[in-house]
Amino acid sequence: MKISVYRFHPETDKKPRMQTFDIEERPGMMLREALLEIKEQDETFAFRHSCGEGVCGSDGMNVNGRNMLACVTLVSELKQPIQVRPFPGRPVVRDLVVDMSQFYEQYKAVKPYLVRKEPLPEQEILQTPEDRDKLDGLYECIMCGCCSTACPSFWWNPERFHGPQALLQSWRFLADSRDQATEERLDELEGPYQLFRCHTIMNCVESCPKGLNPTKAIGQIKELMLEKSV
Ligand code: SF4
Ligand code: SF4
Ligand code: FES
Numbered sequence: 503m504k505i506s507v508y509r510f511h512p513e514t515d516k517k518p519r520m521q522t523f524d525i526e527e528r529p530g531m532m533l534r535e536a537l538l539e540i541k542e543q544d545e546t547f548a549f550r551h552s553c554g555e556g557v558c559g560s561d562g563m564n565v566n567g568r569n570m571l572a573c574v575t576l577v578s579e580l581k582q583p584i585q586v587r588p589f590p591g592r593p594v595v596r597d598l599v600v601d602m603s604q605f606y607e608q609y610k611a612v613k614p615y616l617v618r619k620e621p622l623p624e625q626e627i628l629q630t631p632e633d634r635d636k637l638d639g640l641y642e643c644i645m646c647g648c649c650s651t652a653c654p655s656f657w658w659n660p661e662r663f664h665g666p667q668a669l670l671q672s673w674r675f676l677a678d679s680r681d682q683a684t685e686e687r688l689d690e691l692e693g694p695y696q697l698f699r700c701h702t703i704m705n706c707v708e709s710c711p712k713g714l715n716p717t718k719a720i721g722q723i724k725e726l727m728l729e730k731s732v
Pocket of ligand 3: 551553556557560561574
């Protein structure tokens with residue numbers, strides 16, 4: 503099996519190049535394992551990974567033009583020669599490793615935690631099973647970045663458009679019956695960029711390895727804004 507990987511060390515290379523490796527394919531082999539074999543052939547090759555189980559979110563990359571997690575991607579399901587590149591639109595640190603600072607800044611900007619105005623109860627803030635169900639499809643985000651780095655609006659405005667991951671998380675807290683900062687959260691999303699730069703192209707939905715739907719969450723935020731404004 504042939505795999506072409508993106509190589510670029512900004513300190514030493516003038517420009518990026520693709521390098522092709524021959525890897526012996528095994529039944530059930532995941533792309534992460536194939537990349538580890540490349541690393542055995544050339545230890546200077548760099549990529550992030552950790553859990554190997556689709557949980558930590560660290561091995562997101564662009565494979566044959568789509569963002570995905572290497573550890574849950576079967577090489578047998580990929581068209582060969584497999585082309586592996588870093589996430590688009592992010593500065594390359596080295597090979598497949600990109601700088602995700604902007605992505606984390608946008609996540610931080612939506613205050614991804616419960617905000618309470620009333621004093622906290624002694625033990626816990628109760629929630630009905632129905633209200634808890636509203637968080638399904640939202641809390642499972644592993645922050646891999648596959649969605650935001652597939653979003654054209656995020657490529658062009660990473661400093662101003664929050665991007666699908668952060669907006670999904672914004673809705674996760676707006677939808678939470680225990681949170682008490684609805685007005686403030688919505689006020690912070692006003693304006694032409696933070697939320698409204700989404701043009702509903704749905705790249706984010708197609709690239710989410712957890713099957714989440716940031717486009718739907720963005721639509722729900724817009725509906726709530728409308729409801730609150732009348
Ligand atoms: S639907 Fe919105 S957030 Fe998702 S990729 Fe398209 S522009 Fe980006
Ligand atoms: S919404 Fe999906 S693609 Fe986006 S960061 Fe979360 S898990 Fe990854
Ligand atoms: S290595 Fe953790 S999600 Fe792939």
